[in-house]
Amino acid sequence: MRMNIELATKIIDASIEHAKTIGICCSVAVVDEYGWLIALHRMDGALSPTADIARDKAWTAAVFKKPSADVAMFGVPSQPGAGFNTSNWNDRLTVIPGGLPIHLNGEFLGGVGISGGTPEQDTSVCKAAISRLTDGQV
Amino acid sequence: MTEITLEMARKALRASRRWAKDIAGVPCSIAVVDKSGIVVAAERMDGAGAATIDIAIEKAWSVISFQMPTLLLARMIDPRFIGQQLGDHGMGLVTKGKGRLTFIAGGVPILSEDAEIIGAVGCSGVPSGVGDISDTSVAQAGVSALFD
Numbered sequence: 001m002r003m004n005i006e007l008a009t010k011i012i013d014a015s016i017e018h019a020k021t022i023g024i025c026c027s028v029a030v031v032d033e034y035g036w037l038i039a040l041h042r043m044d045g046a047l048s049p050t051a052d053i054a055r056d057k058a059w060t061a062a063v064f065k066k067p068s069a070d071v072a073m074f075g076v077p078s079q080p081g082a083g084f085n086t087s088n089w090n091d092r093l094t095v096i097p098g099g100l101p102i103h104l105n106g107e108f109l110g111g112v113g114i115s116g117g118t119p120e121q122d123t124s125v126c127k128a129a130i131s132r133l134t135d136g137q138v
Numbered sequence: 139m140t141e142i143t144l145e146m147a148r149k150a151l152r153a154s155r156r157w158a159k160d161i162a163g164v165p166c167s168i169a170v171v172d173k174s175g176i177v178v179a180a181e182r183m184d185g186a187g188a189a190t191i192d193i194a195i196e197k198a199w200s201v202i203s204f205q206m207p208t209l210l211l212a213r214m215i216d217p218r219f220i221g222q223q224l225g226d227h228g229m230g231l232v233t234k235g236k237g238r239l240t241f242i243a244g245g246v247p248i249l250s251e252d253a254e255i256i257g258a259v260g261c262s263g264v265p266s267g268v269g270d271i272s273d274t275s276v277a278q279a280g281v282s283a284l285f286d
Contacts, residue, residue, distance in 0.1 A: 004184045016144075036188040039181045044143050048176040 003032040003102070003110040008039040010138040011102070011112055011129050016043060018128040019116070026116025026125065027054035030102075033110050035059040035092070043116070050115040057099030057122075058113030059092040065108060068099030069119070098122030102130055139250050139284070142172045142257035146284055147179035150248075150259055153283030154276050155183060158264065162271045166263025167191035168280060170248075173256050175202035183263075190263040196238050197245035197273075198260030203235060205255050208245035209274060215241050244273025246281050 008030040015028040025045035030038045035058075042051045060068040072095035074081035085093065097119035102109045112129060114122040132138045139146075147170035154168045165185035170178045175198070182191040197208050204211055213219055214228040231239060243266060248257040259277040266272040 005181060008181075032188075034188070037180070037182065037191045039179075040177055040191075041144060041148075041179045042177060044145075048174060051177045 001104070001107055001109065003030065003038055005038060007104075007109070007133070011133055012039055012041050014132045014138045015112070015114060015125050015129040016041065018125050018132075019043065019114070022117070022121060022124065024117035024121050024125075026114050026122065027051045028125075028129075029054040029058040029113040031055070031058040031062045031111050031113075033062060033108055035063045035090075035111070038110070046116045053094070053096070053115035054098075054113040056092045056094040056113065057096060057115060058111040059090070059099075060094050060111070061099035061101045061113060062111030065101050067097070067101070067123075068094055068113070069097035069123070071095050098126060100126040100130060102133070104134060140254075140256060142170060142178050142248065144178055146170075147257075149283055150280035151179055151181055154259065154261060154280035155181070157279035158183065158261070158276045162264050162276060164264045164271070166261055166273070166276060167194040168276065169194040169198045169260045170280070171195070171198040171202060171258050171260070173202065175199045175258075178257070186263045193240065193242070193262035194244070194260040196240045196260070197242065197262060197277075198258040199238055200235070200240045201245040201247050201258035201260065202255065203239065205247070207243075207247060207274070208240060208260075209243040211239075211245075212241045212243055242273070244277055246274060246277040248281050248284060 027042040027050040099113040165183040167182040167190035169180035261273040261277040
């Protein structure tokens with residue numbers, strides 16, 4: 001199974017619903033397993049840079065197959081990957097929390113990125129959307 | 139109608155997608171931007187080329203930056219028109235806008251009742267030149283849906 005527009009729309013709807021319940025205006029981006037954008041929606045009232053930041057988070061989560069915040073671990077000086085931040089990652093690499101990889105039935109499908117609230121709020125929206133998807137609620 | 143909301147953008151996307159699927163028969167990407175040129179909603183249909191969503195966003199952005207459909211922007215750099223309609227310097231535009239300016243038809247402005255540009259729809263992925271089947275007609279279907 002691959003990420004498709006139907007699944008992406010479900011994730012976005014679930015994200016926006018949860019964002020409304022915690023009271024933030026945000027942008028939601030969903031990318032496929034290679035980091036290519038499938039859908040990007042910006043809620044009314046979300047600031048304009050959030051659209052690109054959400055996409056960057058989704059890209060980072062998808063290509064590293066881990067939460068965007070965890071990618072920071074490669075950059076710490078004691079790790080062999082120190083300096084990886086100087087590579088040109090398509091100008092999309094970000095270690096801001098708020099991007100999560102999407103797994104469904106054990107399969108890796110892509111990534112979702114949220115931007116608009118605090119890093120904790122963004123991550124909680126990601127988690128809520130993914131768990132609603134895996135529970136079959138959307 | 140003075141501002142593009144997410145709800146309006148989704149309505150336009152739905153209409154464009156239906157047109158692309160049922161009439162053009164080609165998967166493509168569609169983007170809606172507000173009057174500042176920032177994406178409100180963008181989607182890539184299953185089977186559309188991976189880069190088309192970026193091109194759709196950039197077409198919509200180009201509409202806002204020059205306040206005209208990208209079909210007219212394409213005319214600006216058409217060598218056949220240089221020195222006739224728009225001055226001699228149209229060709230220099232291709233290097234401007236940090237590479238974002240797009241001179242391909244498929245970006246259509248959304249006008250308010252006061253004929254003010256409040257946003258734009260961009261489409262990419264449809265091969266052009268076959269009658270009504272083009273990026274422009276898919277984008278226009280989305281714009282028209284906002285006035286139903």
